[in-house]
Amino acid sequence: MGPVRVAHITTVDMGLRYLLLNQMRYLQKAGFAVTGISARGPDVPVIEQAGIRHLEVAMTRRPFSPLRDLNSFAGLWRTLSRERFTLVHTHNPKPTFYGQIAARLAGVPLVVNTLHGFYFHERTHPVLRRLFIQMETVAARCADVILSQNKEDIQTALAEGICGPEKIRYLGNGIDLKRFGGPSPPADRALSRQRLGYQSEHRVIGFVGRLVREKGILEILQAAHILRERLPACRFLLIGPSDEEKSDTLSPRQARDYQVEDICAFLGLRHDLPELYSAMDVCVLPSHREGFPRVPMEACAMGVPIVVSDIRGCREVLESDRNGLAVRVQDPFALAQAIEAILTSPERHGRYSVEARRLAEERFDERLVFRKVQDEYLRLLEARGLLARGESFARA
Numbered sequence: 198m199g200p201v202r203v204a205h206i207t208t209v210d211m212g213l214r215y216l217l218l219n220q221m222r223y224l225q226k227a228g229f230a231v232t233g234i235s236a237r238g239p240d241v242p243v244i245e246q247a248g249i250r251h252l253e254v255a256m257t258r259r260p261f262s263p264l265r266d267l268n269s270f271a272g273l274w275r276t277l278s279r280e281r282f283t284l285v286h287t288h289n290p291k292p293t294f295y296g297q298i299a300a301r302l303a304g305v306p307l308v309v310n311t312l313h314g315f316y317f318h319e320r321t322h323p324v325l326r327r328l329f330i331q332m333e334t335v336a337a338r339c340a341d342v343i344l345s346q347n348k349e350d351i352q353t354a355l356a357e358g359i360c361g362p363e364k365i366r367y368l369g370n371g372i373d374l375k376r377f378g379g380p381s382p383p384a385d386r387a388l389s390r391q392r393l394g395y396q397s398e399h400r401v402i403g404f405v406g407r408l409v410r411e412k413g414i415l416e417i418l419q420a421a422h423i424l425r426e427r428l429p430a431c432r433f434l435l436i437g438p439s440d441e442e443k444s445d446t447l448s449p450r451q452a453r454d455y456q457v458e459d460i461c462a463f464l465g466l467r468h469d470l471p472e473l474y475s476a477m478d479v480c481v482l483p484s485h486r487e488g489f490p491r492v493p494m495e496a497c498a499m500g501v502p503i504v505v506s507d508i509r510g511c512r513e514v515l516e517s518d519r520n521g522l523a524v525r526v527q528d529p530f531a532l533a534q535a536i537e538a539i540l541t542s543p544e545r546h547g548r549y550s551v552e553a554r555r556l557a558e559e560r561f562d563e564r565l566v567f568r569k570v571q572d573e574y575l576r577l578l579e580a581r582g583l584l585a586r587g588e589s590f591a592r593a
Contacts, residue, residue, distance in 0.1 A: 201583070202229075202284070203574070204252075204285045205221055206233075206235065206286070206292040207234075207292060208236065208257070209235055210240040210241050210244065212288060213251070214244055220566070221247075232249070232251070232280070236253065254272040255268060255269060258289075258291070259442050266295065269291070270299055273296055273300075274303055277303035277305055283307060284307040284309060285308050286309045288313060294336045297336050298335075298336070298339055300339065301339045308340050309573065310342075312343055312488070314350060314488020314489070315329070315353060317330065318486050318508070330357050333359045340360075343364055344367075344570065346489035346513075347369075347513045366573070368566060368569055369489065370566060371494070371561050373563055374562050380475070393434065394462075400478045401433075402424075403434045403479070403480045404417055404480070405496075406436075408448060408463075412483075413485060413526075413527070420530075421455065421457040422456060425457060431540070432460050435463045435464070478502075480493065482503070482505045483526070484508065484511065485508070485526055486508065487509070487510030490510055490511060493511065497521075497556055500553055504522050504536055505521065505523055507525060511523065521549055
């Protein structure tokens with residue numbers, strides 16, 4: 198009997214690279230044979246160079262694409278039927294739904310889903326909310342276990358009857374604390390800011406994420422318009438790509454609509470995030486929906502105070518008045534006020550910075566998440582008698 202064969206499925210290769218690559222490498226080092234499945238894109242070579250096998254299945258992130266989704270479902274079913282994985286682990290809304298169904302129809306013995314945040318929330322139209330709940334309920338019936346990244350989604354799953362308490366467990370989320378290793382020395386921080394064209398008097402408000410309405414980009418631009426008079430030294434640094442597959446995609450051109458193009462810099466997709474965080478005085482994520490966002494965790498690990506929306510997921514990262522502040526969702530005035538409160542109080546900013554790193558060390562180490570995933574795999578494998586006699590798995 199060979200090693201336990203595990204497949205992680207995401208919609209696009211970016212998910213495998215930026216959200217799961219370290220986890221897959223951990224599991225492979227522990228003794229599992231790990232494969233990533235997604236649509237092909239520019240991140241596949243990086244995944245394969247890291248030693249993770251990749252299989253291509255065409256998928257789209259567009260919300261409603263029935264014909265393309267049917268083709269994706271068929272492609273997944275054919276791939277899973279051919280490969281005969283022992284365990285399939287799904288991620289993202291679409292693989293959660295048709296990936297789990299395809300796995301069951303293909304005869305995969307074990308199916309695990311990581312819940313990265315329900316697509317619906319309290320502001321979703323009631324008809325759409327009910328549709329999403331029904332889809333989550335169908336998908337949950339296919340799972341052996343659901344690993345929820347945030348605690349509030351567990352309560353929602355139980356309250357809405359999506360699954361029973363025996364099927365869902367808290368997972369949490371984490372980041373690489375070695376890569377995001379703490380506040381940069383003053384000289385390195387000054388150099389990072391200089392490379393970006395900032396002077397010592399500038400106050401840099403950073404954002405990292407896709408340029409879509411859902412991430413609160415328009416609220417950031419509105420807050421910039423408010424703050425340019427109150428804090429003339431403020432500068433906004435937006436890092437991340439436009440997302441053309443999403444109907445709410447935005448571009449740097451929107452900055453002109455709010456007369457803030459001169460104080461906003463759009464860098465696109467970047468891979469030098471630790472250096473970019475070191476240039477920030479505050480990191481903001483005024484998102485409308487999240488599961489358990491990585492960006493504020495990364496900012497905290499770098500000692501950068503955060504301002505986030507007061508929504509599920511973001512509340513997992515924030516301890517109010519310890520590492521930052523929470524603001525009402527879709528409220529640019531509250532966002533501007535919170536940014537101003539941090540930037541105009543050196544005592545508060547310094548305290549938040551120290552506590553942000555301390556909180557990251559206490560709660561955001563990704564290795565804690567990886568161990569939980571491995572433990573769940575072993576529990577399921579043992580319960581189904583799918584481990585060979587004497588087979589063991591090391592802690593990576």
